[in-house]
Amino acid sequence: MPSSTRARLPVADDPATCCAPMTAGVLDVADAEELAHRFKALGDPTRVRLVSLIAAAPGAEACICDLTEPVGLSQPTVSHHMKILADAGLVRREQRGRWAYFTVQREALDALARTLGEPATAAPRRSGGGLTT
């Protein structure tokens, strides 16, 4: 599982392939940054709310205009938050006619969940963490 060749790409490349489990060995810096980037996207109540709203919307999709009122924020602000979520690969944006429909990237959420939950592999204990950047 070579992950050291991971760049600062917009991430959304493959949202389902995130990183190694957080608790199954010391994450290298790149993975830690990648994970933190996604967690940070969920680190705001409004954005958590937005994801939840989209997931619960009819058809599991919603446009900006559907979201501004429930969260009580201006359209530019909601658009800004959605961009952050999209850049993190947590939602997908699909332009359809005049509207931009957003859907939840469930695979990305699952991948994130996997990095938090019990490590899939029995984590071979590594002694001495000589980490030298």
Place this chain on the structure above:
Amino acid sequence: MPSSTRARLPVADDPATCCAPMTAGVLDVADAEELAHRFKALGDPTRVRLVSLIAAAPGAEACICDLTEPVGLSQPTVSHHMKILADAGLVRREQRGRWAYFTVQREALDALARTLGEPATAAPRRSGGGLTT
């Protein structure tokens, strides 16, 4: 689950009982704030790294002095990050003699993972892997 009476407490009250799944209905504001609070704690590469370092440390515990060098930050800064993680209930602090040992609150991570993963309504519990309480 009445959660509207939830204040800005240090959260760590019961880290395993977090919130309803993000994608199984619209989260109320309180739950969204609670979730965001925890995600935000993981929204920094250093803190992700710290959790990973603790989990991988011998005995799955570590003191600040074990952590400063791997992350390459000053002791006050690491202490600051650990406070944020502890306030979010993601790690537990245990003063033992002169040292403060930190351990990962795996239940909190699992609870967080559960709010991300498939909503409890559909998929039954994972049958293969030893289910833990």
Place this chain on the structure above:
DNA sequence: CCCATTGATTTACATTTGTCAATGCGTGGT
């Protein structure tokens, strides 16, 4: 073709965040 509608960008600004140096506070060894 004109114009209303949807959403993204830009600009601006107050607040929060990450970091370190300096300092304070317990604990334990001598």
Place this chain on the structure above:
DNA sequence: ACCACGCATTGACAAATGTAAATCAATGGG
């Protein structure tokens, strides 16, 4: 009692973040 050690707190400061007003770009209906 004293002092070294481990860690938390305070103060300070640059950088990032959340938000809104104003503006821009594109689409679709008359």
